[in-house]
Amino acid sequence: MADQTGRVALLAGASGLVGSRLLPLLLGATEYSRVLALTRRPLLFDHARLANRIVRFDSGLEKQLSGLRCNDAFCCLGTTLREAGGQEGFRAVDQDLVLKIAHLAQRAGAERFVVISSVGANETSKNFYLRVKGETERALERLQFAALDMLLGLRRNVRPLEFLAQGVLWFVNPLLLGNLARYRGMAAGEVAAAMLGAARGRRRGVNRYGVSEMRALAVAGFRHRA
Numbered sequence: 001m002a003d004q005t006g007r008v009a010l011l012a013g014a015s016g017l018v019g020s021r022l023l024p025l026l027l028g029a030t031e032y033s034r035v036l037a038l039t040r041r042p043l044l045f046d047h048a049r050l051a052n053r054i055v056r057f058d059s060g061l062e063k064q065l066s067g068l069r070c071n072d073a074f075c076c077l078g079t080t081l082r083e084a085g086g087q088e089g090f091r092a093v094d095q096d097l098v099l100k101i102a103h104l105a106q107r108a109g110a111e112r113f114v115v116i117s118s119v120g121a122n123e124t125s126k127n128f129y130l131r132v133k134g135e136t137e138r139a140l141e142r143l144q145f146a147a148l149d150m151l152l153g154l155r156r157n158v159r160p161l162e163f164l165a166q167g168v169l170w171f172v173n174p175l176l177l178g179n180l181a182r183y184r185g186m187a188a189g190e191v192a193a194a195m196l197g198a199a200r201g202r203r204r205g206v207n208r209y210g211v212s213e214m215r216a217l218a219v220a221g222f223r224h225r226a
Contacts (some may be wrong), residue, residue, distance in 0.1 A: 006033045009199075010070035010110065012077050012101045014052075015039045018116065019076035022192035023050075025221060026074070029196060036070060038101075057097055065104050072199050073105035075115040076192075087128055095136045102140055112147040114195045115140065119152045119210070141206055149198035153186045153211045186211060193221030 009026050013019035014037035026035045027047050036051045037043060043052045055064045057077075077097055084090040102113055121133035140148055186194075197217030198209060209217060 007031055007071040008034045008036065008069060010036045010038070010068070010073040010105055010108065012038045012073070012075045014076070015041065015043065016076050016078070017188045018192050018195075019074075021189045022074060022076060022195055025192060025196050029200075031200075032072075036068065038065075061100060062104065065108070068104070068108040070105060070108045070110050072112045072114070073101070073108075073110040074195055074199075075101050075105075075113065076195075077101065078116065081129075090129075091132055095132050095139075098136055099139050102143055102145075106143055106145065111145065112149065112199055113140065113143075113145045114149040114198050115151070116191065116195070117150045117152050117208075121152065147202075147204050148206045149195075149201075149203070150206075150208050151191060151194055151198065151214055152208055153191060153194070153214050186214060190215065190218045193218035195221065197221035 009029075009032045011019060011023060011026060014023045023035065023037055023043075026032055027049055032049065034049050034051060035047075036053060038053050038055050038057075040054070040057065042054055043050075046052075053065070055061060075098055077093060079090060079093040081087065081090050084093060098115060102115075105113055117137055118130065118133045120127075120130050121137055122130055123134035123138050125131040125134060137150055140150070191214065194209065194214040194217040197214075197220035198207070200220050200223075201217065
């Protein structure tokens, strides 16, 4: 197994809801000597181990990231149907852009790709949101990363057009037991910590983590040391 110290982490979506919470965790993780944060606009802080790459995600991304090298890649990119202006715009971000980042990370040497997906993701689903997520999962699997970690939780920042029930589910979390426990909501900070926890778990192959597993991963992610 490769040395787990002095590694380089790539983070796409570092200024978003989850990414902005994952970034300080990665900077505080002693296993990473450098964190490459991809953002559309400059971050408002600096750190000795932070390399903030300002990129245009919609044009010439391959050229902009030429020569990039990393060990673990974390993808926090995502939008909503409303923000994207419809289904085409949503797919462009949550599928096309995620897959582009995955391809570039793989070319950069990433052995592990950690990404946020969704409970119920299924490429044959009649629900557009779940179908896109399922198609994206399947495409990521075909890339055959040494390790692919997909987190399947729901977050506090509800996406009403994709999951109308999430606002209700958050309030009834304590009542969701057994098979329904996978629909419990999670705070963005917990999701971020779970992403780091997944990388620290060092599992190989394709791994899908539901809410209960993500909570356990978050404990590992919040630890200062690996």
